[in-house]
Amino acid sequence: MNAHKVAVFALGAALLAGSAAPVGAYAATASAPAAHTRSARALPPQQNVPTLQAGGAAQDVVYPPDNQYHNGPSQFTIIAPPHTAITAVKLNCYGGQSCPVSIASDGHVATGHFSASSWLFDRPLAVTVTASPNAPLAGGTFNGSFTLEGVTQPLTVVITPGVPGVVAGRLRNTNPAGNGVRVMSVDAGTKTAASGLQPGDVITAFDGNPTPTVNDLDAVLADKRGGATYPITVNRSGDIITLRLTLDPEDY
The missing domain is CATH 2.30.42.10 (PDZ domain)
Known part of the structure; x- marks a missing residue:
């Protein structure tokens, strides 16, 4: 039996709300014979915690792959930490599959959908976030979330203190x-x-x-x-x- 191949994750340029993600360096490939597909039992935590300047440059939060086959269609939801906004979700879908991604106008929530019947999450996924100029003066550590098929990991950033x-x-x-x-x-x-x-x-x-x-x-x-x-x-x-x-x- 030929394995149905679909690539679903890849690092691309920043997304506008509701746009399809561009091709780039982050990716996951997909799928496997049905006998080998299984749902995720765990999701690795983010591999980096960026330090953001309020009103400064956006940075990526990178999630390593779980290296598991997923039964599709699959969905993910990303909630930005307080005082931040999501500006991009770096992924790509090709091979004829539909993988729409949307980011709310305020950057608080991003959602994505993968149509493949089964796929392998084997490369990183990146979420680009920026800190609001109006973040609290004291700064601090703030948490959002990344949820894939009902499994959730925190999305954590540090915002630096500011000048009064x-x-x-x-x-x-x-x-x-x-x-x-x-x-x-x-x-x-x-x-x-x-x-x-x-x-x-x-x-x-x-x-x-x-x-x-x-x-x-x-x-x-x-x-x-x-x-x-x-x-x-x-x-x-x-x-x-x-x-x-x-x-x-x-x-x-």
């Missing part, structure tokens, strides 16, 4: 205090200035948190990193507007 973020300008309480944080001046050439904040603006909320005083604003900023962008509510000469404010690093 500030509003680059001179601020003071309104008079009387309690009506917001008045912007007295904005430092030229800063991210704060580029975000559109102007002298005379009164900041009444930051990232959905009311800021009746400077102390309240400082409390909200305590765990925010420079370079992160947040919505702020501003009273500008009686008009209530929303800006997207990018914080400057405290050592700007």
Whole structure:
């Protein structure tokens, strides 16, 4: 009996949501006579834990193969760790098989489907992830998951600590205090200035948190990193507007 050959995993270029994966270096070959096919009993853990800079370059999390034959069709689901997004799943399907992959628009979940009746997972699979600029200031270790045919392994990344973020300008309480944080001046050439904040603006909320005083604003900023962008509510000469404010690093 001739073995039905299908190659299902390969390293390729980054995928757009809903696109088929490109050809590349990561791959698994498939299949075997039906008498030898079996479902996965285990899934090896990821072989590397990348250290990500918030807002920095994406990196791969690589899963070694289980070297087992799988009964198809097969599915996998990848859930990104908190404060990260999936930008690509590096796999390829050829030999006439259909292996669609989709990535949610926010990068939180990726799913894939393999149509082969049986296949051998014998080469690595890579998931490309990037850390959000708005990751917590302290950084830390964060976990998502990779699930193949009901068997799950963590998807773990480390996000580096950041530099505290500030509003680059001179601020003071309104008079009387309690009506917001008045912007007295904005430092030229800063991210704060580029975000559109102007002298005379009164900041009444930051990232959905009311800021009746400077102390309240400082409390909200305590765990925010420079370079992160947040919505702020501003009273500008009686008009209530929303800006997207990018914080400057405290050592700007």
